[in-house]
Amino acid sequence: EVQLVESGGGLIQPGGSLRLSCAASGFTVSINYMSWVRQAPGKGLEWVSIIYSGGSTYYVDSVKGRFTISRDNSKNTLYLQMNSLRAEDSAVYYCARVAGGLRGPFDYWGHGTLVSVSS
C-alpha cells in the first residue's frame, strides 16, 4: 500500500527555517517524480517544488532561492528545506507523487503538515 507521511511543520518566526520530511512506503521515491504542494488557510492549491527521478529540481518563483527540495534514497524520504520564511509561506504543505512522469497526475498525497509563520 502506498503511503506518504509528512512531518516537520510548526510555528516559526519570520526569517526562520524549517525542514519538512515526507516518508514514503509502498514505492520508491528515487525513481518517481515527487512534488510539494501547499494550501494557505482558506485558499486553493499551489504547486511549490518538484524533483525529477533524475534529480533535477524546480520551484515556483515565490520560493526560489529560499526553499530546497531533496531526497534521501536510503530512507525513501522526500524533504523540503525552507529558509527565510515569510508570513505568506504559512500553509498546509502536502507531498505528492507524480505518476508516469512530468505531465502525469498527483496520484498519491500525504495528509499534510501545517507551517505557521508568525511573530
Next chain:
Amino acid sequence: SYVLAQPPSVSVAPGKTARITCAGNNIASNSVHWYQQRPGQAPVLVIFYDTDRPSGIPERFSGSNSGNTATLTISRVEAGDEADYYCQVCDSSSDHPVFGGGTKLTVL
C-alpha cells in the same frame, strides 16, 4: 504563466448532474487532471488524463477536454460529493504544474 479559471462555486440538487469547468488557453492541448478535496482532508485524484478514472472512483465521475475548456461532470450527485474540486495541468511553457483556483460544489 498559464492560468486556469474555475467558477468559485457550483450548486446542484441531489440526483442531478453537476458540471465544473476549467478554462485555459487551448487547454485541449494539455492533459487535465481533477482532484476532490473534502474539508480538512488531502486532495484525492478523481480524473486523470482528461477522461480516466482511478480505481475506486465511481463511474458517476467523468471528464472531457475540448478547445479552451475542460469539464468535470458528476452524475446523480450525492451529498457526499460536496467538496472543493481543482483542475490541474502541466504548463507546457514552463514544465511546471498549475492548479485552477478551485470550485466549491454545494449539494442543495
